[in-house]
Amino acid sequence: DAGVTQSPTHLIKTRGQQVTLRCSPISGHKSVSWYQQVLGQGPQFIFQYYEKEERGRGNFPDRFSARQFPNYSSELNVNALLLGDSALYLCASSFYSRQLNTEAFFGQGTRLTVV
């Protein structure tokens, strides 16, 4: 089975632009979460979607939005990009939304550079 797939792997954008990142979870997984990992830091939680509904949101501005599709894939959108948005964006999939006694499987991430 394929693992969690993210696209694109690398992206360079200019300040003020908008970006869309994509994630396909492991087959059968209904929960997708997004994390931002700034260089030298641990990942920080952005969003969780389960059964196509937002179930949780981290401490990120409204410029960040996401959605989940009927096939459980997900998109993360970031508007009005700032230099500080440069980071590795990780997608994680799991079967349950509360991750009780289950693990989250991470994709390889999308490296976003804002110039």
Next chain:
Amino acid sequence: AQSVTQLDSHVSVSEGTPVLLRCNYSSSYSPSLFWYVQHPNKGLQLLLKYTSAATLVKGINGFEAEFKKSETSFHLTKPSAHMSDAAEYFCVVVNYGGSQGNLIFGKGTKLSVKP
């Protein structure tokens, strides 16, 4: 509120010597704790997890961790380091707040292994 503190940002060992990566946690309920590893330019891989079963948890690649409630610690150990263990290691606690679960990461410990 849930949190984890990784006590060392960088640990350097010689190949064949023991590894100790330290993590303290804070949790208002019985925690679920994980250790993840991230090799350069790779995604996150689960090493091991504690979910209130045995306090000594064995993981992949010879790693293990001991949950000590009295010390609020979850240190990661390995008897003998291998060059391939050089990576970033993250201690993680699950946040069950609200209707969703998300992962709270420590800042990471970079493990260097000298020949």
